[in-house]
Amino acid sequence: MSILHKGDKVGFIACSDGRDRSKSNIYLTLENILAQFSVHAVYAKTFYAVGNTPFSGTPEERAAELAELYQDKEIKAVFDLSGGNAANELLPSINMEIIKENPKPFVGMSDLSVLNNALFTLTGVPNLHYQTTNLLGPDSAFQMELFTKVFLTDWHNPNELVTFPYTWLRGSSMEGTVIGGNARCFLKLAGTPYMPNPEDKLLFLESLGGGPAAIASYIAQLTQLGFLERCNGILLGTFTELEQSAGMPTAEELVLAATEKFGIPVAKTAKLGHGYDSHCLPIGMKLQL
Template sequence: MQLTAGNKVALVACSNGLPVDQQPEVQRLMQVLRGMGLCPVCSDYLYAGPTAFAGTAAQRAAALQQAYADSQIRAIFDISGGDMANQLLDLLDYRQIAASPKPFFGYSDLTVLLNALYTKTGAVSYLYQVKNLIWQSSAQQQPAFVASMFSGADDLFRVKWHFLRGERMSGTLLGGNLRCLLKLAGTPYIPDLTGKLLFIESLGGGVPQMVTYLSQLRQLGVFKHISGLLLGTFTYMQQHRQQPSMHQLVLQETQGCTFPIAYTSQVGHANTSRCLPIGGPYTVQLP
């Protein structure tokens, strides 16, 4: 995937609508993208009204569908998050999306869409919040974004991993935010994780919530089928120094399993976060 100067890119909000007071932030993001030579085009449904919705589910789905249908749009950046992206899953025309593939970027609640796109089309999407370009770590994010998106470098994708178990894993990478990924359980949009690498991270939730989520993964049979587990940041747990740690919980929950487990502090909800290719090939190994 590579962008060039003059390309149009779409800004959409498939999950919760943005507060209206974030309009200056979006304008700043558009300025940065224009400074890189891109031409950002905004969905009509970015901002929440009196409720949390930026338009109906059908309107938000249509805006995303139009971004895929427009041949001049070369990439789609979702700038929302929250809880409601799964409203769109059964309203999208996946055949049309597959016929006009283009990179889709989102994080957090957009985990549901990243993984559904893989399930329904085989597309590679990207776990990344483009607003990182204007947040606190913008001085590091902007050059990494430019190098990766325009020159094909791996700056934005380069992640340092450490192993809890094993020393190498390779396969198709799936997952994202743990709570949001589990919304797909029992739906036609959850990907087949057999032989895959699963990445998980979380913004909120303490030990009880993580135990619940890990137990659900085990009960779904996930730990019987994946070939590797990758852990990002677990912000609430780490900020509050909760015990047992997420690493300890994972090792407890996967006792008897042999798949490798690795972790990083470079992917999650922080504005320093790197980008992961959801649905793409991925390899992690000791140096």
């Protein structure tokens, strides 16, 4: 199957922090890039920040606009171009039945890890951990090729979306349905009905900010929630601040120490996270690594 075809429409929305209207040229350029693929963008009313607030609308307004994009039969994927902190405000107001009845991928990352996982948990509809604005970045040529492969090429098995290299830190294989994303944002779901069950899952973790102590705290919380004991394996992406500062211990060392008693497989990739060269990862699809 191919997610998009020539002539299709995609929705642009900001379910987390609203976008800065003074930077509208960025999104116009992105529109033009998608037009090269004969894909056309439709903006939600809740895209740009309103007034002096960081929000593109109230949580209820943002959730209603999200529902509109799902109900529009011409829109084949929802691209959330935001990030920040505010995505979890929407959760009680999202009409999950509309998403079940109109399944299409929600595409976003960072704070959108909240929605990637919550929408999958309550609807069973898989989503994509991907930053669409990377099409504008310094690795745009690579990203154009990746976009073609992920969104515009027929694929029959989610494993065809494993376009990124990875190395094994423990074990040599793992299989399960992928959950997770940005560690800080994923943990906003803890204790809520939106948090996925870790049984038979592959847990993906990455982070933009945070030194060793912050990453250790995320791993401790996941341990206390029972995630590291019950999941089938862990895939680590990039931990930008920690890796750029050469902080010690590393995320890999912290995860290996926390999971030693469970013996679960752990793999690492430098191509999933907040880098301009990051690949795409399906959330809610079964992969075998």
